[in-house]
Amino acid sequence: MSAPRPRIPEATVARLAVYLRVLVGLADGGRSNVSSGELASAAGVNPAGLRKDLSHLGPCGVRGVGYEVATLRDRIARVLGVEESRPCVLVGIGNLGTALADYAGFGSRGFRFVGLFDAAPDRVGRRIGGQPVRPVAELDEVVAATAATIGVIATPADVAQSVCDRLTAAGVRSILNFAPVALNAPAGVDVRQVDLSVELQVLAFLGQQRGAAATTVEVTA
Amino acid sequence: MSAPRPRIPEATVARLAVYLRVLVGLADGGRSNVSSGELASAAGVNPAGLRKDLSHLGPCGVRGVGYEVATLRDRIARVLGVEESRPCVLVGIGNLGTALADYAGFGSRGFRFVGLFDAAPDRVGRRIGGQPVRPVAELDEVVAATAATIGVIATPADVAQSVCDRLTAAGVRSILNFAPVALNAPAGVDVRQVDLSVELQVLAFLGQQRGAAATTVEVTA
DNA sequence: AACCGCTTGTGAACGCAGGAACAAAGTCGC
C-alpha cells in the first residue's frame, strides 16, 4: 500500500462530500463530462478552490476537456471511504431520531442504520424504516455483532454524555452528536457536533448586523 | 448609536452561541460566577480562545475572580440579537420538518415558528406544536404579517431552490437550508447549509484515515 | 497598608484556508 496520502485538510474533505453528491446526480442524469467551473457552480464554491481540492487526489481530469463524471465520482467515494455502505447505530428515537432513521438520503450515500435504540419502554418495539427500536441494554451486543464504527446521538442533552460513554465502550470510534452539549470522548474517538440552535443564532446575528450596517449607511449618506 | 462594532468573526459568533447555552444552564443551576477555564471546558474549547472571543464584547470579567454568569449571559444574548424571540417560518413538514417544529430547544433560545408550510395537501391542516400546517400559497402573506426574517427549508432537494426563491421574494433575509443542494440566493441574503450526509461522510473519512494510520504504525513497528 | 495568588485581557507567532494569476497539456480546426 504505497498510497500517497499526505493528509487531506478537513475542510477539503467536507467539500469532497458535496462534490460527490453533485457528481452522483450528474451521473444519474446521464452526463459523462463536466468542467471545474460547472461543478463548482453546482457545489457553490470557487472553481480554483475546487481544482485545488481535487488535486489532493492526484491528477484526475483532462486538460482542455474536464473531468469524467463516473471516474471522479468513484475516486472521491473511495477516498472518503464510502464505497460500500457503513453500518451505523442511532440512539434516541424522538422526533429527530425518527427523522434520521427514516431519511432515505443516508442509504444512498453509503450509510445504513443497523440498530435503533431508545430508553423509553413505549418506544421500544416500534418499527421505523423496517427496523425495530431496541432497548439501550442491547447496544453493546448489536455493535459487536454488526461491527458498527459510527454512532449517532439524538437524545436529550442530559443523557448524551452517558450514551457517548456507552458507545465508545462498545467500540464505536466516530460519533455524530445532535444533543446540545459538548461531549467528552477518549482520545482516538472523533466527535462531530451539529447544533441547530447555534446555526439559527448565527443567522440572527448576521441579520442583525446587516440591519445595523444598513442603518450606518443611511446615517452616513 | 456609537456602538464600537469592529465586526466579530463568524467562527467567534458560533462559539458565543455555545457559551450562551452553557451560561443559561449555569444560571438555572444557581451559579453566579464562573472562570474562563471552567466555561471553556464546558463548551469544549481552549480557555485562551474563549477569552479572546469574549474580548470582542469589551471587558466583561473581573480579574482574579472570573465572569458573572447572569451579566455575561445577557451581554452575549444582546450581541447575538436573541434577547427577544425572533419569528421564523419553516417550509417542508416531513419527518425532519416535524422534528424541527416540535423541538422545544428553539423556543427557549430565542426563536419561534410563526408559520409551518407544506405543499402536500394531506399534510396541510395538521397541527404540530400548537400550529397548523398551511399551504405554501399563504407564505408571502404570513411572512408579511409576522415580519419573519428567518426561513428554514426542510423540503426535498428538488424543490428547495424554488422555496428559496419564494422566501427571498417574500422578504426573508436569512435562510437555514437542510436540503442537500447549494442554494442560489440574491446578494444580501445569508444562507447557512446543514448537510447531515456530509457530516457522516467526514466521519467515515476520519475513521478510515485513523484505521490506515494504525496500519502504518503496525507496519512501521 | 503591603504582599501574594489568581484570573483576565492582550500581544505576537504559527499554521491553515481561500483566491487570483500563471504555466502545462491536450484537443479541435484548418
Next chain:
DNA sequence: GCGACTTTGTTCCTGCGTTCACAAGCGGTT
C-alpha cells in the same frame, strides 16, 4: 502537421483563525 483555444494543475500571496505566553489588575490575607 501545425496553431490556437480551452481547461486543468500549481504556485504565490494575502488574510484569518488559533495557540501560546506574558503583563495588568483585583481580592484576600497578614
